[in-house]
Amino acid sequence: MTIRGRWWRRGAGILALALAAGCGTTSLTNMWRDPQYTPGAVKSVLVIAVRKDQVVRRIWEDAFVHQFSQEGVAATPSYQVFPEAMPDTDAVREHVRTKGYDAVLVTSRVGTQEVSTYVPGYVTREPVTVFRPLWGSYVTYYRDVYHPGYTETDSSVHVRTDLWTNHGEGRLLWSGTSQTLDPRNSGNFSHEVSDLVVDEMRKQRLIP
Numbered sequence: 001m002t003i004r005g006r007w008w009r010r011g012a013g014i015l016a017l018a019l020a021a022g023c024g025t026t027s028l029t030n031m032w033r034d035p036q037y038t039p040g041a042v043k044s045v046l047v048i049a050v051r052k053d054q055v056v057r058r059i060w061e062d063a064f065v066h067q068f069s070q071e072g073v074a075a076t077p078s079y080q081v082f083p084e085a086m087p088d089t090d091a092v093r094e095h096v097r098t099k100g101y102d103a104v105l106v107t108s109r110v111g112t113q114e115v116s117t118y119v120p121g122y123v124t125r126e127p128v129t130v131f132r133p134l135w136g137s138y139v140t141y142y143r144d145v146y147h148p149g150y151t152e153t154d155s156s157v158h159v160r161t162d163l164w165t166n167h168g169e170g171r172l173l174w175s176g177t178s179q180t181l182d183p184r185n186s187g188n189f190s191h192e193v194s195d196l197v198v199d200e201m202r203k204q205r206l207i208p
Contacts (some may be wrong), residue, residue, distance in 0.1 A: 025181040026192045028200055034173045039205035042102045042163070042173070044074040046095070050086060050108035054079070056186055057086070063190035064105060067198035073207050076101075096166050103173065107161040107193075110177065114153055121149035155182050157189075161197050163206065174206055 045068055049060035061077035068075035078087060081095055096104055124147065129140045156179050163174040176197060183189035201207050 025183075026196050027179050028176045028196055029179060031176040031200070032172075032174065033204050033206070034171065037165075037173050037206065040208045042073065042165075042207050044101045044103075045076070045163075046078060046081075046092070046099075046101045046104045047075050048078040048087070048092065048104065048106045050106065054085075059186050060107060060190045060194075063187075063194040064107065064198065066191075067194045068207070071198060071202055071207050075105075093170075101166050103166055104164045104170075105161065106164065107159060107197075109157065110160045111158045113156045113158065116151050116153045118151050119149055122147050156180065157183055159193055161193075163201065174201060174204065176200060 047061045047064045047068070049057045049064070051057040051060060058077065058079050061079055065075040065077050078092075081087070082091065087095075092104065123144050125142050126145050127140050127142055129138055131137075132139050159178045159180070161176055161178070162172060164170050165173050178193045178196060180189060180193060183192075198207075
């Protein structure tokens with residue numbers, strides 16, 4: 001293989017890693033679904049994001065409302081009803097029964113875990129040019145250069161999302177915990193999680 005070929009392969013590998021880093025880094029775990037639930041019965045939802053920061057609360061609620069709307073589900077962010085602070089359980093229950101929502105979605109951050117990944121070392125063949133006084137000219141040769149491996153540490157943020165029915169005394173219909181690696185932007189983070197969660201609800205036939 002030529003030197004040009006080696007460097008092309010190395011560059012292609014680096015590009016692939018860069019593209020992978022830019023892709024979604026959220027996955028769902030610990031999912032549960034009520035086996036007795038009637039498919040497609042949830043057509044309207046009150047969305048509650050449990051966040052201390054009211055701006056972050058609005059960002060998360062809007063993200064879920066947007067994703068639900070894409071699936072034809074009428075969703076309302078709780079901040080439109082309770083704009084000043086997070087509502088208590090009794091206030092939510094009374095509002096939901098009055099307005100006749102089919103379900104309530106509650107999403108909250110439940111923890112952060114440090115994740116370490118080892119990136120192995122690699123060897124490149126690099127040119128070295130030196131002057132040879134005896135010959136009165138420059139000579140180029142190639143040598144192997146070892147680039148040592150290293151460990152990267154990222155934060156994995158866990159967000160739990162529960163969907164509760166409004167029928168009867170209310171019961172849990174679905175629950176799932178998302179894991180997102182090193183989220184850097186609240187807007188992107190919320191949309192990535194809400195997109196994955198709502199899509200899973202569609203696959204589970206929780207929504208039409």
